[in-house]
Amino acid sequence: MEQLPSELVPLSMLQHGSSQQELFNLSLDNIRRALFGFKNDDAGDGSDAGDSHGNGNDEVGDDVVEIDESLLIDSSEVWVGRMIGEGRHSFVYEGLYDSKSVAVKIIRPYGESMTYQDYKERFKREVMLLSRATHQNIVKFVGASVQPLMMIVTELMRDGNLQKHLSSIRPQVLDLKLSIGFALDIAGAMEYLHANNIIHRDLKPSNLLLTEDKKHLKLADFGLAREEVTAEMTGEMGTYRWMAPELYSIEPCPRGTRRHYDHKADVFSFSLILWELLTNETPFHGRTTILAAYDACRNIRPSLESIPQEIVPLLESCWAQDPRLRPEFTEVTGFLLGVLDKLASKAEAEAAAEAEAEEEAEAEAKAEAELAKEAAEDKGPEDNEQVMIVAKPKEGHKRKKSSFLPSVRGCFYYACTCKAAK
Structure with a gap:
């Protein structure tokens, strides 16, 4: 895994993804500091976020969300890239975990709209229900983490x-x-x-x-x-x-x-x-x-x-x-x-009707072709002679002498000679 950059990434970069390579090399700890201004030694349970939203942290103390350990993953092994979604309660990033593409949902810090207890219970309930839902039409749960941020990791739908x-x-x-x-x-x-x-x-x-x-x-x-x-x-x-x-x-x-x-x-x-x-x-x-x-x-x-x-x-x-x-x-x-x-x-x-119509059209065309062929075969010599048409010379147009006329004259002379001899 590449070494983490020491520079903090501003919130505007996280929101707009102006440098995808830098974002992809961010650890969740850097996101935590960039988003909420947390320090490295913060408790990571949302208590500091309470101060920034006017709720205080007296009621929170060191309280930590309790999640079944079998559902937890090591957040240090999660890497994030560009933001792909944002809602009222969370940010969603494209990321990597265990060399696989994942979606990383980071829960927003709780505000005035709910108590910290409600905030914790909501996150805990979402993890529990999603981890139980194993169906081909439900996104696959990968794991969750409560520190340094509350997050849920699922399969990535690009x-x-x-x-x-x-x-x-x-x-x-x-x-x-x-x-x-x-x-x-x-x-x-x-x-x-x-x-x-x-x-x-x-x-x-x-x-x-x-x-x-x-x-x-x-x-x-x-x-x-x-x-x-x-x-x-x-x-x-x-x-x-x-x-x-x-x-x-x-x-x-x-x-x-x-x-x-x-x-x-x-x-x-x-x-x-x-x-x-x-x-x-x-x-x-x-x-x-x-x-x-x-x-x-x-x-x-x-x-x-x-x-x-x-x-x-x-x-x-x-x-x-x-x-x-x-x-x-x-x-x-x-x-x-x-x-x-x-x-x-x-x-x-509809397909069957269309196929039937095509078959009928083909059969009809074939039948017409057969009839035309039979009609052509039934014609006699006279019919064939009638088919021959000699074009009538145009008026004023001198007809060329045909090359076969001398042969005709020769045949006529021969026929006359034979008749006289008899």
Whole structure:
């Protein structure tokens, strides 16, 4: 491994990646100091970040997040490069660990929006849930670290997220089969999570990452995921535009108030993503995120005008106002597979009809050719002579003497001589 540079990298360089080589040679300790101004001998548990955000560090002390040791990795072996993502709660960098490309998610220091205890529990919960989620459509967990920074390392998905991909091809719409394939990937991941009593709560296009061939999706970001242990949970929630109405109240709700919701909140979010896959339009386009959530509470939904008729019933059931009327993801998967089967049968029928039409056209052309051949063979000598046409000389045009005339005269003289001799 190359020697670490002694110079600190400013935050602007980390954010904009002006020197990828320097960034790639950064250790997490350098990032820690560059991002938050920590010193080498800091505790590394977020306490100093509390001071910078006005929370103080009296309540923190030497408290450290407790994570199962089997899930921890040595942060000194993690190297980072350019920033590839940024959210409310974290920065994400491209990096290397154990000679493999990885994504390094560094958790932001906690601020006034939550207590340090909530901050720790959130990180601990994300590590625990992601490490348990082993499914082909969920990003693979590599490891976590609590010092010098809270970070989560996962497999690297180089081809970006669904939101950016759809935006890059707009106004073009995805192929219908590909859209349904993406929807099946999402449904498969969610079916797995719900079977393990995990609610994602932040299902949206930016949390769905594309595989290298851009034919499949993997679910990421378990920062808001929760275990479904009770019928009432805190109102901490995901992004308004894709959020289920039961997670959002039109009336102001005191902090910490518990709401009635369950895993069906994820089904509602899925319905808006499916609609987006089919139309390549943003749900509630032109509305702010808050107004979009307000519309959802009033049972206003995106237009179904351009949606294939066979998929309309699924959307209507998935975004039902009453969560109890929404299907389970097992039912969603079955419905989508049925649509794919119908599309395949329709394509086969169309292909068969086209092949049959081509065969009929070939047979007809062959029959016409045979008839023409038979007609040509049936013509007699007289028919053949009638076919010969002698062009009439133009007026005033002197006809050339034919080379065969002397022969004709000779034959005529010979014939006359023979007749006289008789």
